[in-house]
Structure formats: structure tokens, C-alpha cells
Amino acid sequence: xxxxxxxxxxxxxxxxxxxxxxxxxxxxxxxxxxxxxxxxxxxxxxxxxxxxxxxxxxxxxxxxxxxxxxxxxxxxxxxxxxxxxxxxxxxxxxxxxxxxxxxxxxxxxxxxxxxxxxxxxxxxxxxxxxxxxxxxxxxxxxxxxxxxxxxxxxxxxxxxxxxxxxxxxxxxxxxxxxxxxxxxxxxxxxxxxxxxxxxxxxxxxxxxxxxxxxxxxxxxxxxxxxxxxxxxxxxxxxxxxxxxxxxxxxxxxxxxxxxxxxxxxxxxxxxxxxxxxxxxxxxxxxxxxxxxxxxxxxxxxxxxxxxxxxxxxxxxxxxxxxxxxxxxxxxxxxxxxxxxxxxxxxxxxxxxxxxxxxxxxxxxxxxxxxxxxxxxxxxxxxxxxxxxxxxxxxxxxxxxxxxxxxxxxxxxxxxxxxxxxxxxxxxxxxxxxxxxxxxxxxxxxxxxxxxx
Amino acid sequence: xxxxxxxxxxxxxxxxxxxxxxxxxxxxxxxxxxxxxxxxxxxxxx
Numbered sequence: 001x002x003x004x005x006x007x008x009x010x011x012x013x014x015x016x017x018x019x020x021x022x023x024x025x026x027x028x029x030x031x032x033x034x035x036x037x038x039x040x041x042x043x044x045x046x047x048x049x050x051x052x053x054x055x056x057x058x059x060x061x062x063x064x065x066x067x068x069x070x071x072x073x074x075x076x077x078x079x080x081x082x083x084x085x086x087x088x089x090x091x092x093x094x095x096x097x098x099x100x101x102x103x104x105x106x107x108x109x110x111x112x113x114x115x116x117x118x119x120x121x122x123x124x125x126x127x128x129x130x131x132x133x134x135x136x137x138x139x140x141x142x143x144x145x146x147x148x149x150x151x152x153x154x155x156x157x158x159x160x161x162x163x164x165x166x167x168x169x170x171x172x173x174x175x176x177x178x179x180x181x182x183x184x185x186x187x188x189x190x191x192x193x194x195x196x197x198x199x200x201x202x203x204x205x206x207x208x209x210x211x212x213x214x215x216x217x218x219x220x221x222x223x224x225x226x227x228x229x230x231x232x233x234x235x236x237x238x239x240x241x242x243x244x245x246x247x248x249x250x251x252x253x254x255x256x257x258x259x260x261x262x263x264x265x266x267x268x269x270x271x272x273x274x275x276x277x278x279x280x281x282x283x284x285x286x287x288x289x290x291x292x293x294x295x296x297x298x299x300x301x302x303x304x305x306x307x308x309x310x311x312x313x314x315x316x317x318x319x320x321x322x323x324x325x326x327x328x329x330x331x332x333x334x335x336x337x338x339x340x341x342x343x344x345x346x347x348x349x350x351x352x353x354x355x356x357x358x359x360x361x362x363x364x365x366x367x368x369x370x371x372x373x374x375x376x377x378x379x380x381x382x383x384x385x386x387x388x389x390x391x392x393x394x395x396x397x398x399x400x401x402x403x404x405x406x407x408x409x410x411x412x413x414x415x416x417x418x419x420x421x422x423x424x425x426x427x428x429x430x431x432x433x434x435x436x437x438x439x440x441x442x443x444x445x446x447x448x449x450x451x452x
Numbered sequence: 453x454x455x456x457x458x459x460x461x462x463x464x465x466x467x468x469x470x471x472x473x474x475x476x477x478x479x480x481x482x483x484x485x486x487x488x489x490x491x492x493x494x495x496x497x498x
Contacts, residue, residue: 020463029456063457071466078465083473092479109487143476143497179478183486205486250486278487321485324493327461331494332472336465339491340481358481403465404492406480412487431488438493446460 002074004400005033008440009306014073015439017400021072022327024443028052029060036064038074078403080391081334088344088386090137092145093130094359095163095349097122098155103185103227105219107254107280107287113151115350115363121156122351126372127163130349133372135174147181148202149348149359154188164200181205183250185219186234187227194238204247206235210263210277217256218287232270244273248321251277254287258296261304268311268318276321279430281360281412289426298433305437309444325404325438327446336390339406343369343385343420357385360411367414385410388420395423401432474498 004015005025012030014023025033028048036044041061048057067073099120101113113119134144146167148160160182167178182197183205197204208231209215216226239247249272253260264277279297282288289297308320330336340346343357350362353372361367370377390396390407408423408431416424476497480490 018465020461020465022460022463024458024460026456060456063454066454067457067459071464072459072462075466078469081469081473089475091475141475143478145479252487276485278485281487321493322490326493326495327463329496330463331477331491331496332468333465334468334473335475335477335494335496336491341479342481345475346479346481359486404490405488406491409488427488431490434490435492443460447458450458 001398001400002077003033005030006436008302008436009309009444011440011443013436013439013443015400016067016073016075017403018078019072019075020327020330020403021067021075022439022443023067023072024447028056029064032057032060032064036061038068078333078391080337080389081332083334084337084386084389088341088382089139089141090134090345090347091141091143091341092147092346093134093349094147094149094347095122095127095130095153096150096351096359096362097127097148097153097159097163098151099351100155101151101185102155102187102222103152103219104222104224107218107252107282107285109281109360110151111363117363119151120351122159122349124159124162126349126351126353127159128166129353130372131163131166131170131178133375135170135176137375138176142175143177143179145179145181147183149183152185152188153182154184154193157193161196164202179203183207185227186231186238189234189238191237194241197238198242201246204238204242205250205276206231206238206247207251208232208235208249208267208272209251209253210257210260210266214257214263215251218252218254236271239272248274248276251275252280253277254280254282255289255293256287258293259300260297261300261307264304264318264320265307273318275318279427281415281427283415289430291426294426294429297430301430301433301437305441309441312445313448322434323438323441325435325442327442333403336403336406338386338389340409342410343367344382358411360409361414364414385420393421393423395425395428399428399432401428401435404435405431471498472496 002017012025104112181203185207212228215228221227348356348359355369356362390402396402396407410420412424413420
């Protein structure tokens with residue numbers, strides 16, 4: 001499919017898939033695009049001229065022809081950039097500095113922190129070697145990334161501090177620039193750690209699921225008590241200490257809170273403005289999302305998009321990760337195909353130093369790619385990940401969203417279909433709905449800016 | 453001024469087929485989501 005058209009919030013929106021151009025059209029144009037193929041003017045006139053008048057139909061056709069000439073409608077298919085045929089360079093590592101956690105979240109893909117294996121902390125030596133592994137394998141690429149992840153990374157601040165010091169030393173020696181992030185449940189944040197994370201400019205992903213009852217149901221402490229009140233208190237302290245910058249508050253919704261827009265708004269109303277809330281990934285569990293939930297979830301995304309827009313236009317905005325679509329300076333085609341880079345540019349590192357395609361693959365032993373000491377040993381598997389992009393997957397090749405999701409999450413595809421080459425269908429349906437909402441939001445904001 | 457169509461952006465993915473791929477932008481999964489693979493909301497660093 002090379003064009004996608006939909007109506008939301010009273011707007012008729014057309015996406016030209018291969019160029020990325022977005023158009024807001026009137027009802028007549030929208031209806032004409034149901035049959036117009038670029039060469040059948042007579043058929044279009046026959047179908048619409050009687051009701052709307054030949055002159056109006058000719059006007060629409062003339063405007064559509066201008067878009068075709070400008071390659072903003074029915075634009076030609078994209079070829080795969082040659083960079084994808086070159087040897088991959090490492091750019092990001094997710095360091096599992098602690099395979100242990102102080103929460104017992106029901107839906108955790110880490111199996112409450114241990115990833116199905118022994119609980120353990122990453123020693124300094126493994127983390128140091130991981131940083132050197134990036135530097136040695138990133139070629140001329142200047143920007144590199146490390147995410148401190150777990151379990152709960154604050155359980156191993158000794159290794160975090162040591163790694164950051166090593167990163168700073170190696171930056172000075174090599175000219176590389178590292179972006180550091182830390183994904184945490186916030187419970188262990190104290191003033192000393194807050195000051196340290198701010199001083200080192202470490203981006204934070206803080207976990208909170210919205211409303212207190214929703215959060216506490218899925219994110220209890222090890223003793224079964226709720227964690228919401230303490231998380232909110234600590235998250236507030238760290239966000240205030242960094243002037244509301246350089247963080248995301250990230251939540252998960254499940255079958256238990258299909259009305260998740262209320263959770264996003266609860267987070268916004270608590271004063272957090274950088275928000276990301278994601279569908280849970282689960283199979284054969286009571287909280288799993290299924291096809292029958294989709295109508296409710298679609299309605300919820302539409303509702304959230306309207307409130308997002310309303311608050312933004314009223315000067316009381318919050319950011320929602322999936323609506324922040326950049327229509328003007330978005331990524332290049334290569335990036336759109338490589339996506340997260342899992343398995344070829346991006347790896348997760350276990351406390352022992354083993355390399356996996358990403359944090360979600362850790363514990364799926366057949367996907368162990370090598371380790372930070374010997375490097376990637378399963379080079380064919382690495383190539384399989386590099387080739388598993390939207391233009392190489394049967395389900396994705398004709399999908400209108402193919403340049404926005406890069407072919408979907410490999411870990412989810414493997415979990416549900418046993419292969420990284422067949423995307424997780426429910427995830428695709430939710431992704432497409434989010435994209436439509438994001439396109440509506442961005443088109444609305446652009447039109448509002450034009451009016452000013 | 454078009455009467456029936458308003459074009460919101462002047463995107464041209466085609467132009468980036470040859471010029472892109474430097475890889476200096478953030479890995480999409482590291483930014484906020486950790487469970488999905490959205491790249492459309494990343495920003496080009498060039």
C-alpha cells in the first residue's frame with residue numbers, strides 16, 4: 001500500500017507512504033482517493049461529477065496531479081539503502097547491571113528481575129569491558145549509548161559509578177560521545193544518587209503505571225505492599241531536581257486497565273510532563289491484551305489524542321512519546337529500516353557479559369550471540385537481525401506503517417510467532433492506531449500554527 | 453493556494469536513501485519505550 005487515508009477528529013488525512021508527505025484533504029478529495037489511481041480521470045469524473053459537479057472534480061484532480069508531480073502522492077517505491085549491506089557498527093548497549101529487583105512486578109519480562117536465571121550483579125570488570133566493546137566496534141560513529149538496566153540498576157550503583165567514570169575517561173581518549181540512560185523503578189533514589197545522576201547528565205526512564213490502584217496491582221514490593229506512593233515521591237524529587245528535563249515517566253497498561261488514558265492523565269496531573277505508556281507484552285496470562293480488547297484500546301488512544309491536543313493548544317501540554325511524530329525532520333530511510341538495531345547495532349549485556357539481541361531476548365538461550373570479551377560469535381544470527389526489516393517481511397512490505405515501526409519488535413515477533421520474520425499482529429494493530437493518532441495530532445498542530 | 457488539499461509537511465524519504473545511514477541518532481528502543489519499535493518519532497541528528 002503506497003497511500004493511507006483515514007478520518008479522525010473530523011479530519012480527512014492522507015499519508016503518502018513512500019515520501020512521508022501528509023495531506024489534510026476535504027471530503028470530496030478523500031472520496032475521490034478511494035478510486036483515483038493517477039491515470040483514471042474519466043472514471044473519477046464519471047463517479048463524482050454528477051453529484052459534485054465536473055468543475056469541482058477537475059479542481060481536485062488538478063491538485064492531486066500537482067502532488068504526484070512533486071512526488072508527494074503515489075511516490076515511487078524506496079530502495080534499500082546500501083548501508084544495510086555494509087558491516088554493522090555497534091552503537092548501543094543495554095547493560096543489565098543487576099539481575100535482581102526490589103519489586104515483584106507481575107508482568108516483568110525479566111521474571112521479577114532474574115531473567116529466568118540466578119540473581120546477580122554485574123561486576124565492574126564486565127561493565128568496563130562492555131564500554132570498550134562499543135568503542136572498538138563503533139568505527140567512525142561518534143555517538144554511542146549505554147543504558148543502565150536491570151532488574152533494578154540502582155541495586156548496583158557501584159558498577160554504575162565505575163562505568164560512568166570509565167566512559168568519561170574513554171570519551172576523552174577517543175573523541176566518542178556517550179549518551180547515558182538509566183531505567184529505574186525509582187525506589188532507591190536518594191539525594192546522593194539524585195545529585196550524581198544529574199551531575200553526570202544521565203537520562204532517566206522512571207517506571208510508574210499511572211493511577212495508584214493500577215500501579216500497585218501490577219507493581220507490588222517483594223512483601224506484597226504497594227509501591228506507588230514512594231515511587232511518586234521519589235520520581236517527583238528527581239524530576240524537580242533536574243528542572244523537568246531529561247527523563248521519561250514510563251508506564252505499562254494491561255487488560256486490567258484498558259482505560260489507560262486515565263493513567264496517562266493521572267501522571268500528567270501529578271506534574272510529570274514527559275510520558276510514555278506502552279501495551280503490556282504477555283501470552284496466556286490474565287493481564288494479556290487480546291483481539292477482543294482492541295476496540296476499547298483504539299477508542300482510548302483516540303480519546304488520549306484529543307486530550308493531548310486540547311491541553312497542548314491550551315498551553316498546558318504534556319508529551320506522549322508515541323504522539324511525538326516528527327514529520328519534518330524525522331529519520332532517514334536507513335534508520336527507518338534498521339529500527340532499534342537489536343541484534344546487530346544494539347545488544348543487551350548480562351551480568352556475566354553475554355550478548356543478546358536486546359534486553360527482552362535475555363534468557364532465551366538460543367539467541368545468545370557471544371560475549372563482550374570474544375565479541376559476536378553467531379555472525380549469521382546477527383545478519384539475520386540486520387536483514388529482518390520491513391522491506392524483507394511479507395506482512396510488512398505492503399503495510400502503510402512500514403516506515404514508522406521498521407517491521408516491529410523482534411522480541412515480540414519471536415515470542416508470539418517463534419520467528420523474528422513474522423511480526424506480532426496485535427502489536428502491529430496497536431502501532432497503526434497510535435500512528436493514526438499521532439498523524440492527526442501533528443496535522444492539527446501544523447494547521448493551528450498556519451492559522452496563527 | 454490549493455482549495456481542496458493542505459500539505460502538512462514537505463517530507464521526502466526518497467532523498468535520504470543515499471544521504472542517510474550515519475547512525476548518529478539515538479537507538480529508538482533506548483529512548484523511552486523498551487518494548488516497541490517506533491522510529492517515526494526519532495529526530496535526524498544531521
